[in-house]
Every structure is written in C-alpha cells, then in structure tokens.
Amino acid sequence: MSATIEDITGRYLRLTLDGTEHRIYFEEAGSGIPLLCLHTAGADNRQYRHLMQDPAVTERFRVIAFDMPWHGKSSAPEGWRDRPYELTADAYRDLVVGFADALDLVDPVVMGCSIGGRIVLKLALERPDRFRALIGLQSGPHVAPYYEREYLHRPDVHAGDLIPALMSGLIGPDAPTANRDETLWHYAQGGPGVFKGDLHFYKDESLSDDDLAAIDTTACPLYFLTGEYDYSCMPEDTIYLAAQIKGTEAIIMRGLGHFPMSEDHELFMSYLAPVLATIEAEGL
C-alpha cells in the first residue's frame, strides 16, 4: 500500500461582507511572501493544489486559496434557494480585499485566473496600495457572448454535464488525462446557477479602455500569462490588455489553455517561475 498525506491545511474564515456573514473555506501551504490565488468561475480552490505541493514555490511563498462564497466548501448565504446568485465587480473586489485584511496578509501577491484574472485589473486600478504585485492568468478586458447563458441554469438541462462539456475544449490537448478529468470534475460539482452568476461579472461588467489606461504599474506591478488554447480569454485579448496598460507584457503560454494551474503544473511553472522570481527579487 502506498499512502501520502499532502502538506496542505484547510480552515474556515467567518467574514462579514456587505452585512452578510460568510463561512469561507480556504487552504494554504508554505511560508514566505503571501500568494493569494483566485479560482475560475464556477470552480473552487482545488485548482491550486499542484502549486501548493511544489516546494519550489512553498519554500518562498505562503500559497493561499479560498473558495468564493457559493463555491466549493464555502457556504451559500441563507436564502440561496429563493434568489439568483450574481457576482458583481465590487463584491468580488471587497471579497479579495476583505479576505486579505482578515488574514492580516502583509503585502500579498494576488494571482487570479479567468474571472480572477479580470478582478486583478480592478485591484490594480483601485487598490494598488494593498498588494505587492498582481498576476493575471487568462486576463482579458471583456468577453463577447458566444453561447446562450440561459442553458447554464434551467431544469431541463443538467448543468453538471453541460458545463464540463463547455469547458473541455479550453484545456490544452496534451494535458495529462488525470488533470483534465479533475479540472472538469470541479465544474461538474458547481451549485445550480453559480457558474452563470459568476459570468455576470465576467461578461457583463467590462473595464473600459480609460480604466485600463489609468492603471499605474509603478504603484503595483502587473503580470499577464495566457494559455494559447483559451477561446474564452483568447491570447489576443491579453495582448490587447498589454497594449492598453503601460508597463505590462502579455506572455502567451504554449500548449496550455484556460486552466494552466490545474492542467499541467510543470508546464505552467516554466512560465510562472520567472515571474515569481522577479517579484521576489524586486521586493517592496
């Protein structure tokens, strides 16, 4: 028999946001510079489990990832059965900043993917003082709708089948099968209407070109990494961002898709490690 206990700790944070107390599940591993990781729409913090088990990261960074309310092991608020869930940009910003404050994270790095890659833009614009650096994975300013979102939450379509089928092509073709299947399983487990509610923020709350131009990367460095097989945030979307935001560069990750951290950790690290080394070297 072979058995291993992973060196990842999970706890719950009681955090009141906008008058509602949330019970938020988070995991962490390692020590050093806080690296707060944000999962994609309709998924949860398990996407970062590979990063949390890589000594090359955890020896220098305290890797932390929470499940957003309504996601993973975090609770949905009382009354969830009677109202639709809809993520807004302001609520998402307040969640990230509120979580960092609650844990007393000093000069953390925030790395977000997809909707997380979108919110780092808002953090860069509005709260550059709070963070050491920001990393956007699969970051784009907006996504034009390319399918009817009503299918994501209706009684005659099984969202646990539909959403993994929508996501499957967003994964690079050479990703290990176990990682592909696990990434899609996270989507299969999402609560009713939660992925759709996250997409409200992703598809309906864009940043304007003026917003992007106002981001000051001398106040807080901003890095972009985007997988080439992503058709949600396409490489050209990130290239557009980098053209709008002075002091940024779009790094296109060959072979990877929309979920670099859970698709293929080793390949992802070949792109992320130099960014982490730069952040570490630059200090504050």
Next chain:
Amino acid sequence: MPDLNFQEWADTANADAGLVHRGRYVNAVVLLDLGDEHHLISIRDGRIESIVPKPRVMPLWTFAIRAPREEWGAFWQARPVPGSHDIMALLRRQVMVVEGDLHPLMANLRYFKDVLEIPRGKANAA
C-alpha cells in the same frame, strides 16, 4: 477540404458504446452545413441512423451547424491549431453558427462534440 466518408463516420460513432450511451436520449436531425455542401445527420437513441445529402424539397431538421468549408477543414485536422480545436472556439470566433432548436445540442453537448470530432485526422484535407 476533407473528403468525408459518411458511412465510416456513422459506423465509428455507433461502435463506441460509451458515446452511444451518453447519447441515449438524443433523437434529432442535424443539418451539417459545410458551406457548399449540406447533409442531414439522423440520430435515434444515440445511434447515427443515416448521413445523407439534404433533400432539395422540404428538408426538415432539428438544428443546423454551419461553417465555411475551410473552417471545417481546419477543425478536422489531426491536430487542429488553437482556435480551430473545438466547436465552441469556432463559435467564439464567429465563424460557426448554430441555429434551430438548440436544446438537444446544449443538453447533450459532449455527445455532439464527440460525434463532430470523429472525422478528425481521417478526412483528407485538401
């Protein structure tokens, strides 16, 4: 453009027990629009019954999938380039259109993706 072998396409789908099981509630006629060629794929209980040229008079289908010939050719490459690798990517790039009663497509999306990818690497791309 791929030279499609429709009989082989149907036989391959029907021989895949997992695929047929996933599609066991699928009863639909799909109009496959290749740009200058149109075919009707008839599916009953997850099995492809026939793939035939669209009749000239009174054709009837559940939903249509339309893309130009060269896009299908890129999609059916053995190893498609990013952006040609998934029907959702074609929709995102607005080079593919789906229309009609889309409920069977969305309720059985993996089934239809798998069926449409069967000619991949087998079609002779011009």
